[in-house]
Amino acid sequence: xxxxxxxxxxxxxxxxxxxxxxxxxxxxxxxxxxxxxxxxxxxxxxxxxxxxxxxxxxxxxxxxxxxxxxxxxxxxxxxxxxxxxxxxxxxxxxxxxxxxxxxxxxxxxxxxxxxxxxxxxxxxxxxxxxxxxxxxxxxxxxxxxxxxxxxxxxxxxxxxxxxxxxxxxxxxxxxxxxxxxxxxxxxxxxxxxxxxxxxxxxxxxxxxxxxxxxxxxxxxxxxxxxxxxxxxxxxxxxxxxxxxxxxxxxxxxxxxxxxxxxxxx
Amino acid sequence: xxxxxxxxxxxxxxxxxxxxxxxxxxxxxxxxxxxxxxxxxxxxxxxxxxxxxxxxxxxxxxxxxxxxxxxxxxxxxxxxxxxxxxxx
Numbered sequence: 001x002x003x004x005x006x007x008x009x010x011x012x013x014x015x016x017x018x019x020x021x022x023x024x025x026x027x028x029x030x031x032x033x034x035x036x037x038x039x040x041x042x043x044x045x046x047x048x049x050x051x052x053x054x055x056x057x058x059x060x061x062x063x064x065x066x067x068x069x070x071x072x073x074x075x076x077x078x079x080x081x082x083x084x085x086x087x088x089x090x091x092x093x094x095x096x097x098x099x100x101x102x103x104x105x106x107x108x109x110x111x112x113x114x115x116x117x118x119x120x121x122x123x124x125x126x127x128x129x130x131x132x133x134x135x136x137x138x139x140x141x142x143x144x145x146x147x148x149x150x151x152x153x154x155x156x157x158x159x160x161x162x163x164x165x166x167x168x169x170x171x172x173x174x175x176x177x178x179x180x181x182x183x184x185x186x187x188x189x190x191x192x193x194x195x196x197x198x199x200x201x202x203x204x205x206x207x208x209x210x211x212x213x214x215x216x217x218x219x220x221x222x223x224x225x226x227x228x229x230x231x232x233x234x235x236x237x238x239x240x241x242x243x244x245x246x247x248x249x250x251x252x253x254x255x256x257x258x259x260x261x262x263x264x265x
Numbered sequence: 266x267x268x269x270x271x272x273x274x275x276x277x278x279x280x281x282x283x284x285x286x287x288x289x290x291x292x293x294x295x296x297x298x299x300x301x302x303x304x305x306x307x308x309x310x311x312x313x314x315x316x317x318x319x320x321x322x323x324x325x326x327x328x329x330x331x332x333x334x335x336x337x338x339x340x341x342x343x344x345x346x347x348x349x350x351x352x353x
Binding site: 251 | 326330333334337340
């Protein structure tokens with residue numbers, strides 16, 4: 001049923017101290033994304049050529065984007081050298097994670113299909129980033145590390161004093177300070193929800209348009225009408241949203257990191 | 266059936282109908298503001314690029330940032346509507 005598209009069935013149940021650590025669909029997608037990120041980059045780096053082919057050119061463009069546009073434009077060079085590996089990895093990992101989410105993989109264990117006598121799961125779309133835990137974990141790492149960098153660069157008291165914009169003094173500080181504290185915590189919600197909700201909404205739209213609505217209403221003609229719309233959404237998501245969200249996540253992480261150590265903002 | 270009648274039926278339709286209404290209306294209302302905002306951003310970008318075509322690259326990178334930040338607001342509405350639908 002279309003309602004179960006995002007349900008995570010435990011494939012290999014593991015439970016440690018009451019915490020569910022089962023291997024499920026999302027874990028598979030995370031592992032695939034991590035392998036694709038490491039594999040592509042190591043492979044390209046090993047066989048760098050003076051005359052780059054198309055794949056090498058594309059990877060070099062992505063590297064240049066992550067290195068210059070995302071990292072170096074938003075922080076000084078000492079910080080950039082320290083944090084570029086993290087932000088570059090973040091960008092590539094989220095990009096691969098989003099893109100793998102649009103490749104149909106045999107992961108739908110609810111409806112197995114018999115091929116040559118062997119039952120294999122039917123093909124389905126799913127993305128690790130369309131599960132709230134994954135963007136939230138990435139966001140927590142970014143959030144904790146920019147506070148850590150800020151406190152290390154400015155000292156504990158000066159860093160938190162720096163949250164209040166310069167030029168604000170007297171009783172207005174009591175008014176502005178709570179807003180600034182709330183906005184710091186809202187970054188946790190906004191950074192993670194932006195990535196998660198974009199991917200979830202994209203997958204929901206494709207699911208509903210490419211058959212979900214027809215199944216729910218039980219009408220064939222609806223399916224014929226909505227299938228091209230589903231295809232259009234698929235192209236839009238693959239062509240724009242997947243890359244854009246990876247770019248935005250990495251860019252905002254870099255901006256937060258740069259802002260935490262910058263004097264006077 | 267007139268519109269008022271439809272609304273009355275939905276309102277009397279118990280918790281399920283009201284939750285569905287919350288999901289639909291919440292997302293629809295949340296989409297108004299970002300829709301205007303995204304249109305405004307692209308309009309301004311067209312204006313800027315026609316005035317200063319040599320700034321195109323720089324303007325476009327700012328445009329994507331602004332577009333993504335604005336567009337995300339509709340998803341906050343969608344998320345809260347989904348919370349209302351599934352949890353409330």
